Amino acid sequence: MAAIFIGAFLLAVMFSFFWLETFFARNTADVRGLFRWLPLLLIFLAAALTMRQWSEEQKMGTMEVLLTLPVCLAHLVLGKFVAVLLLVALALALTLGLPLTVSFMGHLDWGPVCGGYLGALLLASAYLAIGLFVSSRTDNQIVALLVTVLVAGFFYLLGSAGITDFMGTSLAELFRNLGAGSRFASIERGVLDLRDLVYYGSLTSLFLLLNVVSLDHSRWSKGANTRAYRRGALAAAALMAANLLAVNLWLAPIHAARLDMTEHREYSVSTATTDLIASLPEPLLIRGYFSAKTHPLLAPLVPRIRDLMEEYRIASGGRVTVEIVDPHDNPAIEAEANQLYGVKSLPFQVAGRYE
Structure with missing residues (x-):
């Protein structure tokens, strides 16, 4: 059995x-x-x-x-x-x-x-x-x-x-x-x-x-x-x-x-970054704009960036807040990203599952 x-x-x-x-x-x-x-x-x-x-x-x-x-x-x-x-x-x-x-x-x-x-x-x-x-x-x-x-x-x-x-x-x-x-x-x-x-x-x-x-x-x-x-x-x-x-x-x-067990210590926050976070005068919001559907070759980068943002949040001891949003789900957020930060939607030709 x-x-x-x-x-x-x-x-x-x-x-x-x-x-x-x-x-x-x-x-x-x-x-x-x-x-x-x-x-x-x-x-x-x-x-x-x-x-x-x-x-x-x-x-x-x-x-x-x-x-x-x-x-x-x-x-x-x-x-x-x-x-x-x-x-x-x-x-x-x-x-x-x-x-x-x-x-x-x-x-x-x-x-x-x-x-x-x-x-x-x-x-x-x-x-x-x-x-x-x-x-x-x-x-x-x-x-x-x-x-x-x-x-x-x-x-x-x-x-x-x-x-x-x-x-x-x-x-x-x-x-x-x-x-x-x-x-x-x-x-x-x-x-x-x-x-x-x-x-x-x-x-x-x-x-x-x-x-x-x-x-x-x-x-x-x-x-x-x-x-x-x-x-x-x-x-x-x-x-x-x-x-x-x-x-x-x-x-x-x-x-x-x-x-950090990665070969190049990808998720280790440097001492300088830790000191900079500790000296923040007020809480910091890090917002990541990630589309649910993206090009397969870019998809592996998404979890890596998310993980690095998460390490910043953990190292901050509560001073840094991380927010992950999909601009296509909210037109207001998409407009805000475009107008304030210059983050524009860029269409890709997405291939099939194994192409």
């Missing part, structure tokens, strides 16, 4: 990389399109691999046997977790053919590739922990699959542009810090941020802890003799969750713990 899920995952990766990301039309030797879709594809892979881990045990009546074994519950949970994590690692390893092929076609920067796979494994760990917890709460595999997709999808969409665009700056930043998908944006471009790694580790630890509490809860007696134990277990879980939240909040304003 796992082989079928991994095979479907690989087919989805190939389709998104070559078709949705139009790799050949972009004429650029990178695998950024691979990592752009991994946060979404890993949701379904993790849900499929974890849906029967505990629910099948409950359905077949073997859960009672496991719970009576002289084995720590944490060890049982970690055993299940490591097993499915190895399957995901195998699935990710099978995608290495893509960067290897691209490296033969042109010069490939391997720094972002290594960072991307590390981030993908950490993100998958969080999704797997969610799936194991959900599976422990039901004996129906389909229910476990759907609920895992919903919960993991919620964390994925939490910090997405479709939600944060309708919020103020402070609230949007908070949601970006809570979103699993938005956290992956830095990793996608080749920047490893300590805050992102701690976030994925915290999310994984939290749901593994909830998994242990959930299994332990199934063998609790409802009598008064175990009331103190039950309260202590729940209090310990709540304290652990509070500590993980506190660590992430403490790291939130720290912007220096970032590693």
Whole structure:
């Protein structure tokens, strides 16, 4: 069964990389399109691999046997977790053919590739922990699959542009810090941020802890003799969750713990630029005008410019605000760009998908 899920995952990766990301039309030797879709594809892979881990045990009546074994519950949970994590690692390893092929076609920067796979494994760990917890709460595999997709999808969409665009700056930043998908944006471009790694580790630890509490809860007696134990277990879980939240909040304003893994340090802000941003007398708005449809040869430049603007925003500590707009969606913005900044619409002859 796992082989079928991994095979479907690989087919989805190939389709998104070559078709949705139009790799050949972009004429650029990178695998950024691979990592752009991994946060979404890993949701379904993790849900499929974890849906029967505990629910099948409950359905077949073997859960009672496991719970009576002289084995720590944490060890049982970690055993299940490591097993499915190895399957995901195998699935990710099978995608290495893509960067290897691209490296033969042109010069490939391997720094972002290594960072991307590390981030993908950490993100998958969080999704797997969610799936194991959900599976422990039901004996129906389909229910476990759907609920895992919903919960993991919620964390994925939490910090997405479709939600944060309708919020103020402070609230949007908070949601970006809570979103699993938005956290992956830095990793996608080749920047490893300590805050992102701690976030994925915290999310994984939290749901593994909830998994242990959930299994332990199934063998609790409802009598008064175990009331103190039950309260202590729940209090310990709540304290652990509070500590993980506190660590992430403490790291939130720290912007220096970032590693630019690109070959030429493309996303490293120089000291002079940092000093200039720090000396700004008032908040600065950087607005980027990007059309949704552009020439395929220019399309790879769009995410690079966006990423550099994002690095300025992160390095500013709140002094710089970044805004991305499509002038074709708003005639007023298009007129403003033309009149004030001389940004004019320039039509291109857009070729087909593979031309």
